[in-house]
Amino acid sequence: MNKISGSDAMMKVLHEWGIKRIYGLPGGSFDSTMNAIYNWRDKIQYIGVRHEEVGGLAAVAEAKLTGKISVMFGSAGPGAAHLLNPIYDAATDNIPVLVLVGQVPSSRMNTDYFQEMPENPMFADAAVYNRTVMTAEQLPQVVDTAIRKAYEKKGPAVVVIPKDFGWTEIDDNYVSSAQKYGTPQWQLPAKEEDVEQVLNLLEKAKRPIVYFGQGAKGAADELRELAKLLKLPMPATYLAKGILEGDEEFYMLSTGRVATKPGVDVARAADFVLFVGTNFEFPMFSPEATFVDVNLRPSVIGARHQTKLGIIADAPTFLRQLIAAAKKRYGEDGAGYNNKGVNHDAWYAAAVEDKEQWNAWLDKRAASTANPVGFERIYKAINAIAAKDAIFGVDVGNVNIAVARLLDLGGGRRQVTSPLYATMGFGMPASIAAALEYPDREVWSLSGDGGLAMVVQDLITQAEHKLPVMNLVFTNQSLGYIEAEQDDTHQPHSGVKLQDVDFAKVAEGFQVTGFTVRTESELEPTLQKAQQVTREGKPVLVDIKISNERLLPVEQFPHRRSGHPAVIGDFDEFIKHFQAEALEPFGEILDRHGVENF
Numbered sequence: 289m290n291k292i293s294g295s296d297a298m299m300k301v302l303h304e305w306g307i308k309r310i311y312g313l314p315g316g317s318f319d320s321t322m323n324a325i326y327n328w329r330d331k332i333q334y335i336g337v338r339h340e341e342v343g344g345l346a347a348v349a350e351a352k353l354t355g356k357i358s359v360m361f362g363s364a365g366p367g368a369a370h371l372l373n374p375i376y377d378a379a380t381d382n383i384p385v386l387v388l389v390g391q392v393p394s395s396r397m398n399t400d401y402f403q404e405m406p407e408n409p410m411f412a413d414a415a416v417y418n419r420t421v422m423t424a425e426q427l428p429q430v431v432d433t434a435i436r437k438a439y440e441k442k443g444p445a446v447v448v449i450p451k452d453f454g455w456t457e458i459d460d461n462y463v464s465s466a467q468k469y470g471t472p473q474w475q476l477p478a479k480e481e482d483v484e485q486v487l488n489l490l491e492k493a494k495r496p497i498v499y500f501g502q503g504a505k506g507a508a509d510e511l512r513e514l515a516k517l518l519k520l521p522m523p524a525t526y527l528a529k530g531i532l533e534g535d536e537e538f539y540m541l542s543t544g545r546v547a548t549k550p551g552v553d554v555a556r557a558a559d560f561v562l563f564v565g566t567n568f569e570f571p572m573f574s575p576e577a578t579f580v581d582v583n584l585r586p587s588v589i590g591a592r593h594q595t596k597l598g599i600i601a602d603a604p605t606f607l608r609q610l611i612a613a614a615k616k617r618y619g620e621d622g623a624g625y626n627n628k629g630v631n632h633d634a635w636y637a638a639a640v641e642d643k644e645q646w647n648a649w650l651d652k653r654a655a656s657t658a659n660p661v662g663f664e665r666i667y668k669a670i671n672a673i674a675a676k677d678a679i680f681g682v683d684v685g686n687v688n689i690a691v692a693r694l695l696d697l698g699g700g701r702r703q704v705t706s707p708l709y710a711t712m713g714f715g716m717p718a719s720i721a722a723a724l725e726y727p728d729r730e731v732w733s734l735s736g737d738g739g740l741a742m743v744v745q746d747l748i749t750q751a752e753h754k755l756p757v758m759n760l761v762f763t764n765q766s767l768g769y770i771e772a773e774q775d776d777t778h779q780p781h782s783g784v785k786l787q788d789v790d791f792a793k794v795a796e797g798f799q800v801t802g803f804t805v806r807t808e809s810e811l812e813p814t815l816q817k818a819q820q821v822t823r824e825g826k827p828v829l830v831d832i833k834i835s836n837e838r839l840l841p842v843e844q845f846p847h848r849r850s851g852h853p854a855v856i857g858d859f860d861e862f863i864k865h866f867q868a869e870a871l872e873p874f875g876e877i878l879d880r881h882g883v884e885n886f
Contacts, residue, residue, distance in 0.1 A: 293456065294455070294457075295427070295454035296328070297462055301464040301466075305357065306466070309333040312360055312361035312367075313340050313363070313367060314336070316451075321390070321449060323455075324454065333724075337749050341374060342749070344371045345713070346718065347374065348378045349714070349721040349722065351385050352704045353721065359386045360388070362388075364389070364391050364392055368405070379415070379416075381708060384443065385438060386435055390448075407420070415444050415445060417437035423453065427454070428464070476584060476600065478601035478605070486580055489578060490630070493559055495635050496558065496562070498515070499523055499525075501525040501563075501603075502565065503565020503584070505528075510604060510608055511532060513611055514611055514614075515536070517615070517621075518614060518622060526542040527707050534698045535698070540555075543555040543569060545689070545843050549840070550642045553642050557574075557875075558573065561593075562580045564582045564606065565582065565583060579592075580599065581597075584601070635878075635883050638881040641881075642872075642877050660806070660807075660833055660835045663690040663839060667695055671694075671695065673816065673819060674732065677699070679730070679731050679732070680702070680734055681722055683713065683735040683736055684712055685738070686839060691734065704721075712738060715740070716733045718733065719731050719755075720750060723755035723756065730758070732759075733757055734760050736762050737763040738767045740761045741789065744794060744798075747794075751800050756828075758828060758830070759800070765785065766784050768836060771784040791829060803830045805830060805833065838866075847873055847874055
């Protein structure tokens, strides 16, 4: 029988599962695995980073983009601890990743040896599989099992590897389960009576909406047809942006704080909400509304609101069923809808007017030549020059708000971010993964100065691997999202002020070309020069010194100038502060269209 080291046997398993690369930073406890990574260098690419968290976040972003498992690693003790952030991000978003963690030699375990720590308890809360290998012979089998568990349970699987097991010679007879594993198919239709009940509830509603999430991927045509057929405004989760082109009149974009005004308005005013393929929403809905949940996961149904009807089904199949049932009941063009005494035309028209008003306001702001430059102007420039299939690694905070409102994600463009765990520093590591996985596509990273400072050292990783990433950092010398929260709670600004950094010079130190934009007139010429650098196969960073003016808090925009809900004290003062005189409270728009509302 041929012999193979335990770590080489593990790498063989990874290769059979189709792993393309592995992200991490070496440490003494991981030496045996590093030896195997070197042996397999022609089949699995090693991406060495300067901080384990960056490698972990890149691995998570890769899995988010591809839907396939990715691999991160860290050494015993501090290396392992640095992986907690990406592990929790993967757990929160149900992302399959494999986490390989070094451990001291088995003979030194439980002796308080150098860098020894009980690592499994550290990951117990987040991992879907969490094991320490007990013998060298187990190593390939445990890793094989971990990958299956990560896929099945959609989360991070952790394998702790004592150093000596990686060196130990074992029989080369393990065959992985990679070729035998099949991804579950999730086409599940709803019960016919449930579909009919949804139509019954729609007929009773005065202000109905559909709120869809990532579960509706691939169902853009169905969403468009349903909106036209039944006159339904449709807000969505932030992560669902990109399912539609974005210019559909019925599409109100997202709700909550990372949101648009029309998205918040229709959500707050709706008396019937049909959730389709989502468990990601902020509480912007009336508790008096009627809620229907459509989801494949029973535990999600009714988790957010008291649900009138729960339907276990996949979103695209359900939408097709609902369209078919509506056509049968109301005719191919939906004309019979009004014959039932139902008329949502005015409600729909009011929502469309609200969105048109919002878009016109954004367009006017995007045309501003004021200095320092604002987000609206910057994103207009990005939309104009970014490739039609560009991928954006997006950091958290105000950058997310700007992406939700301003970035065009129709067609083949995609974004990847940290939505629920919301860890700062996600954008740049995500761009590393995107550039590695999609070498023929344009890749951007969008970060605030707070987020980029956490991971800036790994610009050198982009340079080392010649990754042509367009890194944009929006410098406002503030943790702007937190500053706004402190304003909302009427407290003094504390800990949010940031020292200005010349990120262009920092980038040059990491062998990345750097540019700085200080005025509106410099914006587009500089972005064009930066884009030329990436077309030569090199990364670039553009430090854009932006206004610290707060983005309009649409979640606070009142339904009426006075009365319920009185979100703000002085409407005129609020409007003047945010230069939003062209925007009306939604209640007034509804009144003008003759829609009964609160």
